[in-house]
Amino acid sequence: MNILTIEDLGVTFSTETGDVPAVRGVSLHVRPGETLALVGESGSGKSTVALAAMGLLPGNARASGRVAVDGTEIVGASEASLARLRGRTASMVFQEPATALDPLTRVGAQIAEVVRNHRDVSRSEAAREAVELLRRVGIPEPERRASAFPFQLSGGQRQRVVIAMAIANSPSLLIADEPTTALDVTVQAEILDLLRRLAADSGTGVLLVTHNMGVVADFADRVAVMLRGEVVETGPVEQVLLRPEHAYTRGLLAAVPRLRFSGEDAPPAEEPPVVRLRDVSVRFGRVQALDGVSFDVRPGETVGLVGESGSGKSTAARVALGLVAPAAGSVSLFGADLGRVRGRKRRALLSGVGVVLQDPVASLDARMSVAECVAEPLRVHRRGMSGAERRDRVAKVLELVRLPGELAGRGPRELSGGQRQRVSLARALVLEPRLLVADEPTSALDVSVQRTVLEVIAELQRELGFACLFVSHDLAVVQEFAQRVVVMRDGRVEEQGPTMSTLLRPETEYTRRLIAAVPVPDPVVQRRRRAEQQAEVTA
Incomplete structure (x- = not known):
C-alpha cells in the first residue's frame, strides 16, 4: 500500500495576467519506509507538488487529479479534515526553519503544542515528550534546550527542532522540502542520517524535494525528475543517477560540482597580496x-x-x-x-572591492530597476561621470555577466534567482x-x-x-x-x-x-563511503 499516491495531478495558478499552469499530469507514489527524491531546477514544479500533497496550495491555485495520503483524499478536502491530517498522518519540513518556528516561544513549548494538538495528553506529559523528541533528534542537553528560544540555537539545531515537531506524532508520511540546503556539509550529513534512521525505525515514507544530487545519492531509494511542471524521468536512484535516459537529467548531473580525488595544484602567485x-x-x-x-x-x-x-x-x-x-x-x-x-x-x-552575497534579494533595492541597481556604485564613487557614461558602463557590465539588455528596465523581483545573482555580480564589478x-x-x-x-x-x-x-x-x-x-x-x-x-x-x-561529509552524486560510491564512515565510528 502506498503512503502517498499522486495520479495525473495538475495545478494552475490564477494571476493578473491569466492562468499559469505549474504542474501537468504528474503521477507519483511513495511506499512505507521508502524515500522518493523529487529533483529539478527552480520553477520545475517540485515544491508545488509537495504543497499539493499536504493540501497547502495558496488560494489562487486550482488542483485537479488525485492526491491521497494514507488513504485520505486531499484534492477537494475540507480544511477541517486537512488540519486533522497535518502533523498526525503527514508532516512537512521546510528549507528555512525560521519560517516554521515562533521566535517568541520556547522550542519545548512549540513541540509540546504539536503533541497536544493531535493527542489527549496533559501539559506535563507533552513537555516530557518534547524533551524526549529533542533527545531523539540529537539535540545536546535536551532538558536545557527545551527552554531555549529559536534564536539561541544554531541553524542545524533549529532544523532538528523542526524535524522533532514533524515526527512528534509518528506520521506515515514526511515531506522534506530542501531540508539541508542552508546547512554546512557536516550538519547536512547529520540531518540526513537522522531522517534515514527515522524512516527505517518507524516505516515513515519520505518525499524529499531537493536540487542536491549528492543528497539524492546518499538518501533516496527512487528519483523523479521534473521539468516545466512535468515528470520527465523516474526510476531507482542508481538507474537515474548512473544511467540517465533523459537529456535534461544528463544536463543536471553534468552541472553538479564533484570532489576530485586526484589532481595537481597550479604554481602559486608571487605578487604582493591584494x-x-x-x-x-x-x-x-x-x-x-x-x-x-x-x-x-x-x-x-x-x-x-x-x-x-x-x-x-x-x-x-x-x-x-x-x-x-x-x-x-x-x-x-x-x-x-x-x-x-x-x-x-x-x-x-x-x-x-566588490561584494556578492548569498541572497541577492537582500542586497538589491526592490524599488530600483536592474540598471539603477548596477549604476548606484557609480553614482556614489564616480560622481564625475555623466549620465550617458553611466548608462554605457552599465550596459557593458550587464553584457559581461551574460544578461540581455532588455532586462535592464525590470525590477529585481521580476528576475529568476540566477539572474538576480548575476545582477549582484554586475553591481560588484561595475567599478572594476x-x-x-x-x-x-x-x-x-x-x-x-x-x-x-x-x-x-x-x-x-x-x-x-x-x-x-x-x-x-x-x-x-x-x-x-x-x-x-x-x-x-x-x-x-x-x-x-x-x-x-x-x-x-x-x-x-x-x-x-x-571532506568525508560531502555527498557525491553516485549512490554506489556514496553507499560505500557511508559504510566506511560507520566502520570507523564503531572501530
Whole structure:
C-alpha cells in the first residue's frame, strides 16, 4: 500500500495576467519506509507538488487529479479534515526553519503544542515528550534546550527542532522540502542520517524535494525528475543517477560540482597580496569570533574560505571588507593599513572591492530597476561621470555577466534567482574592483544556475584580473574554483595551502571530516563511503 499516491495531478495558478499552469499530469507514489527524491531546477514544479500533497496550495491555485495520503483524499478536502491530517498522518519540513518556528516561544513549548494538538495528553506529559523528541533528534542537553528560544540555537539545531515537531506524532508520511540546503556539509550529513534512521525505525515514507544530487545519492531509494511542471524521468536512484535516459537529467548531473580525488595544484602567485590578514582577532561580546587568523589573497587568484557554520569564515571576509574592526592584529588592503586609513582615502580604498552575497534579494533595492541597481556604485564613487557614461558602463557590465539588455528596465523581483545573482555580480564589478569578496554566492541556486554563475565569475576573473575571496561551505565548488584554500574552525585557521594538496592530503582530522561529509552524486560510491564512515565510528 502506498503512503502517498499522486495520479495525473495538475495545478494552475490564477494571476493578473491569466492562468499559469505549474504542474501537468504528474503521477507519483511513495511506499512505507521508502524515500522518493523529487529533483529539478527552480520553477520545475517540485515544491508545488509537495504543497499539493499536504493540501497547502495558496488560494489562487486550482488542483485537479488525485492526491491521497494514507488513504485520505486531499484534492477537494475540507480544511477541517486537512488540519486533522497535518502533523498526525503527514508532516512537512521546510528549507528555512525560521519560517516554521515562533521566535517568541520556547522550542519545548512549540513541540509540546504539536503533541497536544493531535493527542489527549496533559501539559506535563507533552513537555516530557518534547524533551524526549529533542533527545531523539540529537539535540545536546535536551532538558536545557527545551527552554531555549529559536534564536539561541544554531541553524542545524533549529532544523532538528523542526524535524522533532514533524515526527512528534509518528506520521506515515514526511515531506522534506530542501531540508539541508542552508546547512554546512557536516550538519547536512547529520540531518540526513537522522531522517534515514527515522524512516527505517518507524516505516515513515519520505518525499524529499531537493536540487542536491549528492543528497539524492546518499538518501533516496527512487528519483523523479521534473521539468516545466512535468515528470520527465523516474526510476531507482542508481538507474537515474548512473544511467540517465533523459537529456535534461544528463544536463543536471553534468552541472553538479564533484570532489576530485586526484589532481595537481597550479604554481602559486608571487605578487604582493591584494589583502592580507595578520594575527587578526575579533570579539562580539563574550564570543571570540576570530582568534589569530592570518591569510593572504594575491592578484588574480581565488582563495576559498571554508568551514562549518560558526567557524568564523564570514567574519574574516567582513574584516577584509573593513566592515568589522579587529580587536587585535592588522589588515592590509592594496598595501595600505586598513586600520589607519580614514575618510575619503578609506572610501577610495574600499571602492576597489566588490561584494556578492548569498541572497541577492537582500542586497538589491526592490524599488530600483536592474540598471539603477548596477549604476548606484557609480553614482556614489564616480560622481564625475555623466549620465550617458553611466548608462554605457552599465550596459557593458550587464553584457559581461551574460544578461540581455532588455532586462535592464525590470525590477529585481521580476528576475529568476540566477539572474538576480548575476545582477549582484554586475553591481560588484561595475567599478572594476581589484578584489571580489563572494560570500556563499551560489549555495541557494540550482546546480545548473550555480554552474553558470561560477563560469561567469571565472571568465570575468581571467578577463579583468581581479582577486577573489570566496566564502563557501561547498568543498566541491571550492576545489573547482579556488587555487588556495583556508580551512577555519571555531574562529581559527585549522590549515591552509594549495587547494588540491590540502583537500587530497589534509593534515588535520577536522579537514578530513569535512571532506568525508560531502555527498557525491553516485549512490554506489556514496553507499560505500557511508559504510566506511560507520566502520570507523564503531572501530
